[in-house]
Ligand SMILES: Nc1ncnc2c1ncn2[C@@H]1O[C@H](COP(=O)(O)OP(=O)(O)O)[C@@H](O)[C@H]1O
C-alpha cells in the first residue's frame with residue numbers, strides 16, 4: 001500500500017464547513033457467500049439515493065468485487081489503484097442512478113484480499129478526507145470472518161447481517177456475530193432474511209439466529225429489519241446489470257428492499273465518535289468541535 005494512504009492525516013485537508021455533516025454508515029455482511037449481500041447493498045443504496053439521501057456505496061469485497069458488474073459500470077479506477085497510490089479516493093468515485101456515488105473495487109487481485117489489518121484501518125480513514133456532502137454510506141462486505149469484514153463492520157454504525165434458509169447461512173451468521181461481538185465490540189446487529197419463499201419465513205430465520213445468539217452471546221442485541229422474497233425479477237435485473245429497484249420497481253424484491261431502505265433512512269446519523277476505528281470519524285470530531 002502507498003505510504004500516503006496510511007499516513008496522510010485526514011485533518012491535513014479540512015473539509016468545507018458544509019461537509020461536517022455526520023454520515024450514517026451501514027455495513028452489509030452475512031458470513032456466508034451467495035446469500036445476497038451484494039444485491040441488498042446495491043439495491044438499498046439505489047433506493048436510499050432515490051429517496052433523496054446523499055448516498056455512497058463502497059464495494060468492500062476487495063478481492064472479488066462485483067458492485068460495478070451489478071450496476072453495469074466500467075470504472076476507470078478502483079480501490080486497488082487507491083491502495084497502490086495511483087489515484088485519490090475522489091478519482092475512484094463513479095456516479096450511478098439518482099446521484100448515487102460508488103466506490104468500486106477490483107476483482108482478481110489477490111493482494112487486495114490479503115491487505116494487512118493496518119491497511120484496512122487506513123482505508124477506513126481515507127474516507128474522512130472525501131470532500132462530499134453525504135448522508136449515508138452502504139458498505140458491501142466480503143463473505144467470511146476475515147479482518148476486512150470485521151474492520152469494516154466495526155467501523156460502521158450499523159451492521160446488517162443477511163441470512164437465507166440454509167443451515168450453513170445461520171451457522172455462518174452466528175459465527176460472524178460472535179466474532180464481531182467478542183473481538184470488535186459490536187453489540188447491535190440488524191438481520192435481513194433474503195430469498196424467502198413465504199412471508200413468515202423471514203421472521204422464522206431471524207428467530208433461529210436470535211435464539212442461538214441470546215443463548216451463547218448474551219450481550220448482542222439482534223433486530224429484525226425485514227425479508228426479501230426469492231424473486232425471478234431480481235435475477236432478471238442482475239442479467240440486465242441494473243438494480244431491481246430501478247429496473248422492476250413493482251417487483252416483490254424491489255418493494256421489500258424499498259421498505260427496508262425507508263426504515264434505514266430514518267436511522268439518525270451518529271452524534272459523536274465512539275473512540276475506535278470508525279468511518280468519517282474526523283467529520284464527527286470536527287462537527288462536534290464546530291457545533
Ligand atoms: N431475493 C433474491 N431472489 C432471487 N435471487 C437472488 C435474490 N438475492 C440474491 N439472489 C441471487 O443470488 C446470487 C448471490 O447474490 P449476491 O448478492 O451476489 O450474494 P453475496 O454478495 O452474498 O455473495 C445471485 O445470483 C443473485 O442474483
Ligand SMILES: [Mg+2]
Pocket residue numbers: 037038039061141142
Ligand atoms: Mg457479494
